[in-house]
Amino acid sequence: MNRVTIIGGGWAGLSAAVHAVNSGWQVRLLEAAPQTGGRARRITHQGLALDNGQHILIGAYRDTLALMQLVGVDTGKHLWRMPLTLRTPDGDGLRLPALPAPLNVLAGIVSARGWTWEDKWRLIRRAIQWQQQRFECSAGMSVAELCRGLPPAVMALMIEPLCVSALNLPPAQASAPIFLRVLQDALLGGIGSSDMLIPSVDQSRLFPDAAVQWLQQRGAEVVTGHYVEDLSPYLSSPVVLACPPWEAARLTHSINPAWSAQAAALQHTAIATVYVQAHAKVDWPYPVMALRSNSTAPAQFAFDKARLSGDTAMQGVIAMVVSASNGDREQISQAVLAQAREQLGLQHATVLFAVLEKRAAFACTPDVDRPSAQPGDQVLACGDYVQGPYPSTLEAAVRSGIQAVALLKGLHMRENTL
């Protein structure tokens, strides 16, 4: 059996490991942290199973969903599925009805609240134009340029929340081709592809814990608490780097300086999740609410953790997400607390716990130059940052793991022919 060493046990590394085992490889996975999951993992606070960051998946994440099912996760039970809903507490915004695409989009726009008929008509015309252009645009375009001329209410209640949650950048800085690709897959990817899938369990239970168990049952070696300092001890067989780009850059410095420099040059953006204790009854129409976000009220979304999890211990716990966040943890927490009081009417709310992940996502700017998946002859790379159609997301991470295994097969075949 051919041996492969995978360095990093986030969703990309676990995806690579599961697919490699399925393709007959003997897998050794080395993870620096005490637990797998990387940026999408559980953090326990005062006995509550919270996350390193509140996540949302969408129905278009087909490889992520297939992988979760492969390792035995009940995606119907562990993900709360609802139609795309961007409704603010005052009821404004978009909600797609349960109809086949593109009827759901059309009906959602027509029934959106807080937009004039002129606003809706302009959005419909622009959506038709994007579809006629096959959701393609020039590589260097920003989302703000792509959406120039759309009404301010449509920008504020639809484009900005979608852009910042998918690309973790405001429209002026975000890549238009990648935004269009996500829109296309979500809106036209088939039944349910635009649905929001919100975890009802913590991020580790959602996939990494089941993946590790699945791997170990099939003879793979999963070692946590093992930080790889140097690649040389592992290079007698193929290596897959599944660590973040700055670590991959360090490990490949002497193997491929150009690839290493490219990975090191990526910029990163932050996401904060502020867990707020409501100290009041939370009675929203949906378990996730869109918020009106600005520099002083920075959160874009709020999640009712008790409703999502069905766990009474989570009563009153609200996860408030600040994508593309600025400032330190304390400043963000205080601003979010004021926003919870003002926009959600939670006058007695207090901050329970806040996580600020400074390098949450690579900056998906129009000029971003993503490294390839093969830095060396025997060295492959996977992770949400490697070249691919998606921004920094779970789906990008999972797909990159699949791609690394496809390249592994190529290496193996080449070796056998030589």
Ligand SMILES: Cc1cc2nc3c(=O)[nH]c(=O)nc-3n(C[C@H](O)[C@H](O)[C@H](O)COP(=O)(O)OP(=O)(O)OC[C@H]3O[C@@H](n4cnc5c(N)ncnc54)[C@H](O)[C@@H]3O)c2cc1C
């Ligand atoms: C707060 C937050 C919110 C997010 N929200 C969403 C969302 O709503 N939807 C979505 O799709 N995506 C979201 N993302 C993005 C998503 O979490 C990432 O795209 C994904 O987890 C990246 O996985 P990865 O395996 O590529 O990298 P990572 O998760 O970073 O995994 C890399 C692993 O490598 C390990 N490692 C590093 N160096 C070494 C070494 N030298 N030796 C051994 N191991 C090493 C690390 O410990 C880590 O476990 C969010 C991210 C954050 C932080």
